Amino acid sequence: MKCMLGKAAFVAAAVTLCAMPIIAGQAPAGRQGGAQPAAAGPAQGQGRGGFGGSGDTRVLLITKGHPYDREPFYQLFDQPPVGASARWTHVEQPAAEVFFDPALARDYDVFVFYDLNGNQGDRRHARVDKTGKPVVNKDGTPAFTWDPPPADLVANTKALLRQGKPMVFLHHASASWAHSWPEFQEVMGISCDWGQPLRARGVDHPKSGFFQNTRQRITVVDKAHPITQGLGDGFEIVDESYNCPIFEDSVHPLLRTDFTPKDVSLNLNSKSKFSNLAGWVKTAENSPIVYIQLGHDRQAWENPAFRTLLDNAIRWAASPDAMAWAKKNPKKIFKN
């Protein structure tokens, strides 16, 4: 039996088995033996409501540059609530950069980032001194230099944000362009690198902290915002926490974690304070922006509160209200 995808054939149920026995091909004598074709495996979200979602919000789902547990991540987007709101197209870097062209971005309502861009092997180079000897950071890690973002990507990003394209950044997307594009960090409101010291807003920091499998309480600090609806006062979750430079003064807080690193100064400049922000909204030029720190692995993705949060974030970002709010409260990031 084959399963065909057709958006009109989608139904909301996420795990409905594909059922087209009526038009099945013929069984060759002695060949089929009743065995199921391989595509009928249970782990692919192959129900008609899955495998790309069945909703109206067109999402460009961007990954690459940081490994993740692929299948459960895709199922997060296949299944309700996200899969019932969104219809997603997966595009990995570097192809995703092409869609920053506003003419091409038109086909998508929201960009969702789960990538880590700008740190690929061909964009990062070992730093050497005048004698050609590799330079080592204070912490002993090899030092690098990073290529600046391509000029057309910068121009397109600027144009896209000025048009007001909604963007949702998840978890490790906060490390994109950490060393070579400060404006991109300003778009997100955060900058991370867990492997290298970094400079954010002119302040030098040690490499960022990450704390996996952290049992934590997430508190909703803006209960009136559309993104926090259905979350009550907050929720428990086991997920990876970060200690990164966060631009608290540039964001509107939605969520905070009760996690606190034991020694903040291991990962932040001694003059910087640890931020326990776990989710926020902001604007970048005319675009509504959401950042959610949560979402490292299936412990988060299978948490109903996280699913609600992500669904709310995507739906809010794509809403006329969010776009109007961003246009009314623009944040100039790019010069000129």
Add this chain to the structure above:
Amino acid sequence: MKTTLLKQLIVVSVGGLLVASAASTQLAGQAGAAGQAPGGAPAAQGGRGGRGGGGNIPQGGRGPIKVMVVTKGHVYEREPFFQMWDSWGSDITWSHVEHPAADVMLSPKYSKLFDVYAFFDLGGPGVGGGRAGQPAPVIPPGSFKTANNRFYPPPSEQFKTEFPKLLREGKGFVFLHHASAAWAHTWPEYSEVVGGACDWYAPQRIRGIDNPNHGYFGMTPQFISFVDKNHPITKGLGDGFYVTDEAYACHWFEDSVIPLARTDFQPADPTKNLNPKVKYSNLAAWVKTAENSPVFFTQVGHGSTAWATPAYRQLVLNAIKWAASPEALAWAKANPKRIFNASN
């Protein structure tokens, strides 16, 4: 804790310099509240839980051949499929791009990003006309309607314009299994690029011949024989290989391809799936040219039983390497197959 990063030395090749990093807790973040031991690495590197290509190969690979992997329109087992691609990660760097974004990418405008385009998609999939008691389906505008009330959307005008240009530029193209059904009703030239056409769900007219629904035969144990053992794609692979996979009875263009492999599978009654004027073809792999581009197709590769077969993996990897090679590109330019009108 990023345990795998601690267990293994992540060796990052940068400009010919092998740099060991993230191999010890000295490089790690600090322990979390949950008492987790720290780990750390340049986050763009290294696999997570063996989810890369094994060894030190990250998800998506890091090899010299840049491949765009196109899917959507037909379901498949995602993770084992992607693991196959990761397993080639020392030879290729691959990026997954789904329709409709893939349609945009298949243009000379963006061709510098990729050497080879690999297809496991079903572009322009059909939509059923709906059944009593079920919500009416959304019929894409401009769809082709089949005799059994299925609707097939046409490719976008931009795609129809740009794809021929990409083929004329000369790139490597690799088509796998159900990719042979893409645009079968709405873009006959596309079927000519692949070298055949399928639709298992509706009667179709291929090269002016009306066929009934094509046939598919899941989990068929079969022997794939190499009929050209000297081609770079098959050389060194022996006489062939056993595989349990979905076989087809589709309309292959035998006169337009160079056979590389044939299956020993035979449908019991080919006339159920093919016009009697069309002889059943047991072709299982071929090469051809399309405009100035080298093209490879294999019918094999429905699911994880095929993808886990070492000979299959080697065959497809060889095909990717061949499609990216200067020799294949030169061969295609010297033996071009004109498919599209010059105005395209």
